[in-house]
Amino acid sequence: MNPLVVLYGAGGAWLAAALAGLLAGSSRPGLRACCALSGLGGAAAAAGGGWSLWYGNTPVVAPGGAATITGGPLQLQMTSLAGVFVALLGVVAVAIALYAPRYHEPARGTALYLASYNVALLACLAVLAAGGMVTFLVAWETMSLACYLVILRHPRRDETARGAFWFLALSEIGFLLVVAAFVIVSAKTHATQLDVMAARGHLVPGGWRAAAFLLALAGFGFKAGLVPLHVWLPEAHPVAPADGSAFLSGVVVKLGVYGIALFAFRLDPVSGAWPGLVTMGTGALTAAIGILYALRERDIKRFLAYSTVENTGIIVTALGAAMVFHASRQTALYAFLLIAGLYHVANHGCYKTLLFLEAGVVEHTTGTRDMDRLGGLVHRLPRSAVIAFTGTLGIAALPPLNGFVSEWLIFQGLFQGFRTGSHLTAILIVLAAATLGLTGGLAVYAFVRGFGIPYLGMPRTRQAADAREEGQPITGPALLAVACAALAVGAPVVLTALSRTARTVTGTALGPLLLPGKLTVIPAHADFSAFSPTYLAVFLVAACAVPVLIFLAGRPRAASVSVPVWDGGIVRFRPRMQYSAMTFSAPTRVTFDALYRPTVSVLRASDDDPAGRSGPVHYDAQVTPVFERYLYRPVVRAVEWLADAVRPMQSGDVNLYLLYVFAVILLAYLLGAV
Amino acid sequence: MPLWFIRGLRRGVVTTRYPARPDASATALPTPPAFRPGKLTRELADRMISVCPGPALSRADGNLIFDAGACTACGRCALAAPDAVTPTGEFELATTDRAALVKMIPILGEER
Amino acid sequence: MNPGPDETATATRLRAQIAAQFGRSLHIRTLDTGSCAVCEQEIRLLSAPHYDLHRLGFFFTPAPRHADLLLVTGPMVRAFTLAARKAYEAMPGPKVVVATGACALGGVYRPDPFVHGTVDAVLPVDVWIPGCPPSPLALLNGLGVAVGRLAEKTPGLTFIAGGDRS
């Protein structure tokens, strides 16, 4: 009796949901049924994932028979590490299941979408529960294709096709690299089963090991969205349906992280500090670049996508640092940073999913995702606004919410870089910490903007003014908001669970060292620092009550009159008189000019007219991401050039094709003869 | 900047002591007229009313009504009737009661 | 709207309150409702070395929210009424309105479609300062009267030469 049993249930439910969706998704009851099944599966997955955290690794089973070491078609195994991701997968699935019935209209497209979405869920589960490399790769590819269909919900729109293609193309490149990595390890260890590969890790020579690791880092990096492999996120997320993009950011991207962790900690732990440093550096770079581009986006979903890039960066930085500490025998910190990273995985999964779901609500009620066409939604979508605000606090890493806890842990870990003993390493780790510090500051700035511009102020367009909350999904996002709060207040529980996971990976039991008291957290070394998320949360909430009490206390004496805001006596405020998303972030545009290279254009009617007749003014500063400009465009151009070059071979003339066949056969003979 | 500081100190104090003490510059200010009832005949009054650019002067049952609030101290009445009008030299006219600025001046030969 | 007896009563009570609360320090917001820019020049000179109203505990503040006294110049252009009302409402009580200069007292413009002609057509005026323009000295006098520090001379004035009280 082990968690896999529960997960069979989850998988079955999702399979059923996929079928239900495919057959009946075009009718409302069918839609409801499908989502209900999907939700059930989610609940089961959450339970199973949570359980496996405590349970530890299960033995490998092969339901398809053929449980041989040489590896049958289907090998399953539940590890504690995967359990974290499975639990997250389950929570996200439940939230989306609550959200989808109100978000989607029953239609044929919906049917296909629901089917592919549930297949994707199933595939993710399979990836996480894979016990052998074949299973893993098949599941991984299935997941990519299913996600491709998820993104293609509205194939008529050509930007949808574009975004989906970006996703598919990069996924496939990544897949090839991953296959290569697996092949190397499996060839050197003569095994396909993950346990065995891990056990025989010492057989892999160092050079191959490094190669395998780098291949894996790049291959999974494509999914995880590591800079410069992140470009599919801002393209795919906006075009996918809200819950689709929530799923992408909440789970799929995390699987990339899982893959990296799988290789780094289990399959081939490379000796030496450099792989860790590489990983950490990539992560830090990813975080900074991600948030900087997020600040230039006015499309809410592109903005959130870039913020996902940032958060992946933070997680990967933590994992990289963990590797470094591993290499330098600091097992306590190794475990600690692993825990912190996994904690951030869970946190980001919750609030990013939440924010994407709310972005969907905004798009549904206003018909736009452009922040500069929104505004004042807090008065029109009160409940959604509260939920979105919770998520914003979380992702901006502000206490008392969960984002703060995990980022605090990560920083505490990085600040102890001096314990590695090597000066260079210590300095690099501190540099990474500094980069994350910058990122954190910019993240607060970005999310003040990301919440303030759409939700506060006055509506900038009629659609924004007419937004209504009736009939909008609430429960799904609300569940995630609760999850965020729980992850903050329940930090000790979470940490205890994660420390068990860490033990299965690192072999170090950190539990008592991490939580000496019931509610106080200590970052691996008692002489460094300590804090209690729970007390902090309680205190902050209590602190909010103080001004209220003061007001109530002072009320009887102070006779207060409420008058409109002093506006300098203008006739009336107009929406165009408030900060817009782009003007709010103008200072960063000026500061980071070197990175953005904006092209500024000013169009003034009064310039064309000698009399200075005043008229429309248009001011624009366009930014094209560096990587598109200097990396992808050249590649794409090269590929197109190559295609043009080989086109003459395809003349369409049958004889020519026969000639090709003949030539090939001849060649084969000649080779055989040699 | 320190240079300016010194410069400011060197310039010395020019600040008036008003309201504690009267200020000498007040004497040069234009001030509303004061009337000599002994010289103020009716046709003089009418001439003054006609030259007054504002609504400061008017006439009602044998009295010249003078609204010091509406007076711009332009001095035209003084030009029109030099011997019946002199400046008051009074600039402290601020009041909390608008009506207190409106005064009646008896016109010669029309007292009742 | 000439102040009726009850309004003058409230005005005096208000001034007592002002004298009690702001007797030593009071913040001034100016409001130009269509002046010819000369009254503004004189008001600016109040903070110049020659007059330096800070020594008397008066301070200028750009925000009506922080102002206790509204120094209004000009004949109250009708198009400006809204802004004037807003500025007055934005001030916390107790507040004093001082009509400054002949325009504000109805000495230059008659009421017509362009202007109200006097400030008290729109705002409840507490203190009137005549003069075109009222010199900084006259303004200081008016401010003193407004906070009840200086006694008014006006009731005693007869505008009769030689001061013979007939």
Added chain:
Amino acid sequence: MTAVEPRATGRTRDQLVSSLAGLGSLHAERRGVVTVRIPAEALEPATHAAAGNPGVRLADMFAEGSQEASPQAAGATADSDATVLRLVWAHEADEPGYIITETEIEDEHYPPLSDIAPAAFVEECEIYEQFGIRPAGGKPLNRVMLPPHNGIELPTLGHRPGEPPAEVHAPHVVGGQAFEFPFGPVRQVGVESLYYGLVTSGEEVVDLYLFTWHKHRGVEWRLRGKTMHEAIRLAERTEGLSAVATGWAFAAAAEAAAGVAPPAAAARTRAVALELERLYNHAAATAALCQATGLSVGQSAAEIALERLLRVNAATFGHRYLFGVIEPGGVSRAPDAEALRRELPGAYGELLRATDALLRTNSFVDRLEACGVLTAEQASRLGLVGPVARATGLATDARRAPVAAGGPYTEIPVNIVTAQSGDVFARFQVMLGEAAESVRLVMEFLGGGTAAACNLVPPRASTGLGWAESPRGEVLAWVALDEDGRVTRARLRPGSVRNWRGFDDACRSQNVFTDIPIIEASFWLTAAGMAR
């Protein structure tokens, strides 16, 4: 730009007049003012002929409704008679003087003159708001005087605009990554009510426009039906900070209409008052510049000088701002000459000490240089006047125009101070130079002898143009009187009306917000003069 391609290079005044007369008919020539009647169809070529000349500047443009509505008949619109359109050209090349072309416009439209002479644009807007006739071609017009809120129904001088004034083109549609920073109408303490729409990307000034309708008091409307004697007190108060110049221009217009001139001594007295006005205004502008640059001690020093100058005014003419000096036909008061001789050098010395110190203060000068730059081309295109124009190198000065107004300045000619760079610092230097020049002139005029003298201005149905150089630039006044000397149409055009239109150009020149107060101080304009 379209405005100043030198078509005819520097034709003399007579050549220009004859060419204009060729298009229409020479109406009158009196005291350096030539009036030419131009038929409506010839208006466009006539404007071309005039605007082409380097030395010729469109000084003003205004309309006259043909009915005589008195302020009592408030809101009465004009009857269906034609509207007379007058363009005032200032000829500054060889013999300075003014040329007026008057044209009867029968229908709703007239040729779009601002395409030929861009300086006409703001006046086109005013004329549309006041008389309901607009340039053909339907280009949008700006709102210059009418308030945007519709509750208020203001009377106009002529026909109401065809479409309601609310549709008079309101300036900006802000697009892309900029937003409008609303500033005013209630601004800092002790400044006039004025609204800036400041379009910014968060950092730099993308665009700027301003509304002055908060102060529109309908002066031109309420002048009608008054005698000059009554009217001049109001005229002075359209822009109190240039009361003498406005009053002089207005009085001169009446005198021109009546065909009389003030006594020489009275004219000199006016000139004395005018130069004193210039002095204290430039001192005030200096103080404002110090305030804008945050140099409080310098501000105090300049304000001490300013206050002393004002006290000199009071001691000399009995009024700190020289109200009530000018009368139609002469002056009402004589200056206290010895008081002036005694006090002025000290007061000016005070100013001189302050400004010398300022010029040696880098933190001050650096803020002024290359700030709010205007080119001579912009200045002439927009018809700017006064120190603003002179700071770009244009030697435009109404004091050079002779006879009626300029009597004293022909006896004692004025040396015009100009600068080249066109930035705030150039304006500051021009002001300093003019202050020195003013002191010299005052002393010379006093030497010439001054007196409170007044010639009678006989009532006569006629029209006249008057002008004077205020501290802000040329003031123009044009009056039409009826038999008993009452005003049927009075046009007052203070310098502010001209120079505000250069202000937004100056602000747009790649400055950041914090420069705007500096630029405003260096222009030293009033909203009162703009809105009237």
